Amino acid sequence: MHELTVAENIINIVATEAGKAGSDMVSEVCLEIGLLAGIEYEALDFALEVLAPGTVMDSAAITIEKPGAAAKCNNCGCEFSFETFMGSCPDCGSADLAIVRGNELRVKSITI
Numbered sequence: 001m002h003e004l005t006v007a008e009n010i011i012n013i014v015a016t017e018a019g020k021a022g023s024d025m026v027s028e029v030c031l032e033i034g035l036l037a038g039i040e041y042e043a044l045d046f047a048l049e050v051l052a053p054g055t056v057m058d059s060a061a062i063t064i065e066k067p068g069a070a071a072k073c074n075n076c077g078c079e080f081s082f083e084t085f086m087g088s089c090p091d092c093g094s095a096d097l098a099i100v101r102g103n104e105l106r107v108k109s110i111t112i
């Protein structure tokens with residue numbers, strides 16, 4: 001399961017950051033995972049629940065921010081948000097689009 005690997009990475013990042021701050025326990029972790037990041041939120045929650053005990057995140061409250069998806073048209077420059085990718089600009093119909101939001105996958109903040 002892909003989410004298990006992601007959860008492991010998250011815990012490693014948090015452990016490294018906590019270590020830099022001289023702590024082996026964190027109280028809160030905020031993750032930013034966009035709707036396009038390819039992560040099943042429930043599966044990730046579950047993976048963290050399974051892996052966190054005994055780690056730096058043992059008693060951490062976990063918040064997941066879920067930025068919606070947005071794209072920018074390279075032809076006319078308009079930016080639009082979407083839920084299901086439609087493949088063309090709603091303004092000019094161009095298919096030359098760049099994703100500008102929604103593929104985030106990172107640890108946003110850690111509270112020790």
Ligand SMILES: [Zn+2]
Binds near residue numbers: 090091
């Ligand atoms: Zn356009």
